[in-house]
Amino acid sequence: MRVAVVTGAAGDIGAATARAFADAGHALVLLDRHAAVLPQGAGGLALSCDLSDPGAVAATFAAIAARFPRIDALANIAGINHRAPVCEMRIEDWDRMMDVNVGAMFLTCKHAIPLMTGKDPAIVNMASISGHVASPDYPAYVATKAAVESFTWALSGEVGPEIRVNAVAPGWVAAGFTRAALKTAADPAALQARAKAAHLLGRMAEPSEVAAAIVWLASPKASFVTGETLFVDGGLMRVH
Amino acid sequence: MGTCVVTGSAGDIGGATCRALRAAGHRTVGIDLAPSPEADLSFTLDLMDEDALAQAMAQAGPLDGLACIAGTHAMGRVTDQPWEDFRRVLRVNSGGTMLAMKHAAPHLRNGGAIVLMGSVSAHIATDGSVAYHTSKGAVIGLMRAASGEFAPRGIRVNAVSPGWVDTGFTNRALALLPDGEAIRERAKAAHILNRMARPGEVAEAIAFLLSDAASFITGEELFVDGGFMRRK
Numbered sequence: 438m439r440v441a442v443v444t445g446a447a448g449d450i451g452a453a454t455a456r457a458f459a460d461a462g463h464a465l466v467l468l469d470r471h472a473a474v475l476p477q478g479a480g481g482l483a484l485s486c487d488l489s490d491p492g493a494v495a496a497t498f499a500a501i502a503a504r505f506p507r508i509d510a511l512a513n514i515a516g517i518n519h520r521a522p523v524c525e526m527r528i529e530d531w532d533r534m535m536d537v538n539v540g541a542m543f544l545t546c547k548h549a550i551p552l553m554t555g556k557d558p559a560i561v562n563m564a565s566i567s568g569h570v571a572s573p574d575y576p577a578y579v580a581t582k583a584a585v586e587s588f589t590w591a592l593s594g595e596v597g598p599e600i601r602v603n604a605v606a607p608g609w610v611a612a613g614f615t616r617a618a619l620k621t622a623a624d625p626a627a628l629q630a631r632a633k634a635a636h637l638l639g640r641m642a643e644p645s646e647v648a649a650a651i652v653w654l655a656s657p658k659a660s661f662v663t664g665e666t667l668f669v670d671g672g673l674m675r676v677h
Numbered sequence: 678m679g680t681c682v683v684t685g686s687a688g689d690i691g692g693a694t695c696r697a698l699r700a701a702g703h704r705t706v707g708i709d710l711a712p713s714p715e716a717d718l719s720f721t722l723d724l725m726d727e728d729a730l731a732q733a734m735a736q737a738g739p740l741d742g743l744a745c746i747a748g749t750h751a752m753g754r755v756t757d758q759p760w761e762d763f764r765r766v767l768r769v770n771s772g773g774t775m776l777a778m779k780h781a782a783p784h785l786r787n788g789g790a791i792v793l794m795g796s797v798s799a800h801i802a803t804d805g806s807v808a809y810h811t812s813k814g815a816v817i818g819l820m821r822a823a824s825g826e827f828a829p830r831g832i833r834v835n836a837v838s839p840g841w842v843d844t845g846f847t848n849r850a851l852a853l854l855p856d857g858e859a860i861r862e863r864a865k866a867a868h869i870l871n872r873m874a875r876p877g878e879v880a881e882a883i884a885f886l887l888s889d890a891a892s893f894i895t896g897e898e899l900f901v902d903g904g905f906m907r908r909k
Contacts, residue, residue, distance in 0.1 A: 590907050597869035597904055607893075637828040637895055646893035653885050661839075661878035663869055664907035668897045672828060675821050675896030 439555070440481075440505045441655065442466040444488055444545055445515030446473035449612035450563070453644035454512050455479070457652040466501050466508075468545075469515065488515050488541035489533075498548035508552045510655035511560045513542040516581075518614050520621070523576050531577050538581035539588065546592060553600050559655040560596075562589050564604040566670050582606075586666050593664035601663040603654045608670035609633075609641040637672025678702035679786070680740050681887060684724060684777050685747030686713035689844035690794070693880035694744050701884055706737040708777070709747065724773035731780045738784025742887040743791045745774040750809050750850055763808045770812035771819060778823060778834075788831040790887045793820045795838035795898055797905050813838075817898055824896035833895035835886045840905030841865070843873040869904025 441458040445451035446467035455465055456476045465481035467473035473483045482504060486497045501508065516538045519530050542562055549560070567575065568582035586604050593602040609615055609632040622628040633640050650669045653659055668674055681698050685691040686707030695705040695715035707713025708720045708730070720733040724747060734740075749769045751762040774793055781791070798806070799813040817836055824834040841847060841864040851857035865872050882901045885891055900906055 593904050593907055594869055598871045601870075637825055638831070638833075638893065639828070642893040649890040649892075650894065653890055658881040658885065659901075660881075661870065661874040661901050661903045662882065662899070664904035665900045665902075667894070667899060669893050670897075671893045672824050672896035675824055 438462065438464050439509035440464045440466065440507065441510040441512065442468065442501065442508055442545070442549060443512045443514060444468045444541065445513075445563075446483070447471040448514065449644040450610060450647050451514040452476075453648035454514060454651050457645065457648040458510065458512075458655075461652055461656065463510065464505065466505070468497060488545060489536040491544055494541070494544040494548055498545075498552070502552055507555045507558075508549050509555050509558050511545060511549045511553070512651050512655065513545055513560070513562045514651075515541055516563055518575065518578050518617065520574050521577070522574050526577065534577040534581050535584075538578075539584045542585060542588065550596055550600065557601070557657045557660055558599070559601040559603070559659070560592070561651045561654045562602070562604045564589070564606040564666055566606050566608045566668065566673055568606065569674060589666065590664050597663055601659070603659070603662060603664070604666045605647060605650050605654065606666050606668045606670060607642055607647050608636055608673035610644060610647055611641045612644050615641065635673050635676060636670065637676055640671065642669060642671060678704075678741070680704045680706060680737060681742035681744060682706045682708060682734065682737050682740055682777070682781055683713075683716065683744045683746060684708045684773065685745075685794070686716050686719070687711040688746065688846060689876040690842060690879050691715075691744075691746045693876035694746060694883050697877065697880040697884040698742075698744075698887070701888065703741065706733075708733055724776055725768060727776060727780065730776060734780045734784050739786055740781055740784045741786060741789050743777060743781045743785065743789075744883050744887065745777045745792070746794045746883075747773050747777075748794060748812075748846075750806070750846065752805050752850075752853060753807060754805055755807050758807060763811075766808035767812050767815065770809070771815035774816055775819060782827075785830075785832055790833045790835070790891070791823065791827065792883045792886045793834070793836040795820065795836035797838055797840045797900065797902050799838065800906065820898065821896055828895065833886075833891065835891070835894060835896070836898045837879060837882045837886065838898050838900045838902065839874050839879050840868055840902035841873040842876060842879055844876055847873070867905055867908060868902065869908050872903065874901060874903060
């Protein structure tokens with residue numbers, strides 16, 4: 438049985454990814470600061486962990502190694518967002534964004550790679566179309582998501598051909614970040630309409646659609662895909 | 678699962694795509710200059726023959742998906758390639774793809790999907806293949822344009838871009854070169870995965886993009902290149 442580690446598993450995309458991995462027959466290790474719940478019928482572990490804390494990540498992967506002989510898939514989904522234009526952003530908030538969105542991914546990869554000793558192991562990182570477009574008031578998010586892609590490309594060369602490393606880049610997803618943006622928007626209905634219209638498909642992604650791409654990239658069916666960013670964006674990047 | 682049309686279905690990638698789609702439960706209809714043993718139904722025709730193509734699509738439909746894989750190659754530089762060779766490669770690789778979409782469109786169900794065959798050759802260049810590089814750049818532009826055109830019907834349009842694939846197409850191209858075997862070894866090393874793709878690996882990506890698992894992916898070029906674009 439393949440073993441999949443999912444970070445950010447208490448969030449919408451993380452939970453959907455956990456379900457999709459379970460449906461594909463994986464044992465699960467769910468990691469999150471908050472309590473993640475194993476999908477019904479799925480075996481594995483759900484562990485609380487501050488993924489930006491190096492000591493906590495090391496201890497968590499030691500616990501994983503004690504339970505499972507290897508890791509076959511690592512999906513780095515944990516991420517946070519912070520709205521502040523550059524001139525109003527505190528360095529502490531910038532650092533926090535970098536620590537969680539980029540640093541946590543680095544730490545989980547560092548500790549997972551020695552355990553990825555099976556057949557066609559794969560890592561999938563959570564990028565975003567935000568790494569490619571101007572998102573006013575979200576400079577830290579944009580910077581971290583561009584960094585996720587660059588890290589993905591660098592790591593693909595470092596651990597290939599044994600381990601494949603890819604990223605998925607969603608547009609708007611009907612999930613936590615979107616709910617938060619709508620909550621603080623001056624005109625939520627207008628923002629929602631704009632967000633839907635930004636995609637060729639005229640709607641936002643469901644978390645399960647992002648999850649399906651992650652699970653495919655992590656599967657042996659994607660055995661010749663590495664160093665790639667797969668846009669799951671309903672054609673958003675194609676619209677101008 | 679419904680019917681998918683595969684052009685270039687007599688070739689290695691086309692045949693593998695038929696196998697992958699059949700394994701996923703689809704009925705496959707092959708279109709090629711030669712018969713397609715891997716397809717459930719095979720049409721032998723030239724994609725430039727619009728009447729025959731339209732008739733084949735009508736007989737094949739209704740359709741869930743279309744994979745435009747047919748392609749050709751001719752060595753030549755800007756300064757020495759005969760116009761006829763350049764034009765033939767453009768006509769088959771981009772024109773044939775455009776016509777396959779044009780005549781499949783009336784029979785594609787709303788919410789269906791199309792996958793075109795791109796290549797890393799749309800993004801990098803090796804000397805002596807000017808027509809092929811040009812044609813694959815055109816295919817990627819065609820994919821982006823068509824993704825907007827088909828979006829109101831919920832039909833997704835994407836491309837798969839391989840690096841080197843271990844096929845008869847590759848072997849014939851290498852055989853034309855005096856240092857073909859040396860190039861083959863360099864080609865393998867040009868990928869992070871240190872080998873060429875197997876046709877089945879390209880086929881799996883095509884089958885994924887045609888499937889409902891890719892329901893929010895459109896206008897996208899998926900590189901199935903073993904990290905070729907990342908290795909410099």
